[in-house]
Amino acid sequence: MKNFEQLHRRTFIRSSVFAGLGMSLGFPSLGKSKATEKRVGIIGLDTSHSLAFTKVLNGNKDNENYHGYHVVAAYPYGSKTIASSADRIPDYINKIKEYGIDITDSIQELLEKVDVVLLETNDGRLHLEQAIEVFKSGKRVFIDKPIAASLKDSIAIFDAAKKYNVPVFSASSLRYIKGIEKLEGRIIVGADTYSPASIEPTHPDLFWYGIHGVETLFTALGPGCVSVTRTHTEFTDIVTGIWEDERWALSGALGLETLASEVPFLLTRVLLYLGPMVVMSLY
Structure with missing residues (x-):
């Protein structure tokens, strides 16, 4: 609760x-x-x-x-x-x-x-x-x-x-996710987020609601993403980004429109990888 x-x-x-x-x-x-x-x-x-x-x-x-x-x-x-x-x-x-x-x-x-x-x-x-x-x-x-x-x-x-x-x-409110201030001075080698992302036919890819998961990746890793791959199914999208210094980020977008509209932030999870065997969970 x-x-x-x-x-x-x-x-x-x-x-x-x-x-x-x-x-x-x-x-x-x-x-x-x-x-x-x-x-x-x-x-x-x-x-x-x-x-x-x-x-x-x-x-x-x-x-x-x-x-x-x-x-x-x-x-x-x-x-x-x-x-x-x-x-x-x-x-x-x-x-x-x-x-x-x-x-x-x-x-x-x-x-x-x-x-x-x-x-x-x-x-x-x-x-x-x-x-x-x-x-x-x-x-x-x-x-x-x-x-x-x-x-x-x-x-x-x-x-x-x-x-x-x-x-x-412009930003998702998750740019200011609780706990992100604890990362100052830490080296983040990877990030893994899941968030709701219902699809709207008039908006391509994750434009409509995918910002919450994507925003947290850039909040943690900063600019410098050089490649993106995406796997799409009826209910889930998995998007993987590689940064120019070989760090990585994974965003899972859940296309559960009804549930997402009710509790959009409750469904968001963020895992940050600070090095071998060091994992920090913000949600």
Whole structure:
């Protein structure tokens, strides 16, 4: 039960994801920010993350750890052709209105009301177009998973951020997995992760939900992956990466869509190999 509580979505949002959000939104402890730039806007009410972030931010206005950031406006769309996401929008609009959030008719209208943006749209195919509109306004943005629905769009997003000189950040909350701080100064020779990764036909390979397992590999091993092989079955994908210094990483993606949606972090396991006969388990 203790492990379940540590992996609960609410715990992750409060203690893990916000470390990442701070990088993109510019929390004073992680970057410079004007005292008045506290208004947060959300693009996409087709994911539970939008409500979760709103609950955390607007429920902690007096908590100095959140530096006064609070959600004030949201543009609902968002997925339009992925039913599992689009069908949530009407209900999430009603729920987020309970927090006094303005619902806008366009991203442009949203940008006129906010200082920073959380791009939460579940459909990665829309991210490049939506992100560029935000970049042109000069406002900092956090892009939730998936970063995009193709490698081409993923690269284009960061190229556009550089062009418009706007900070952008994207990650799974597992980049800040509990226990990773204990690895400072340790030599990791290999990593083995398992995580849920349901497949969405509009998104190739592991783009839709595979980020959690993959993120932990790069958190542990850093950049430098030079080759990848993948074995695919109906219910499981096994992806093996080799790093340029001959370290290795293995990610098992479990395609159990119903179970994964209920307890996504509970199904995640991370084993780190620190040398012969030395294994560290984070989950």
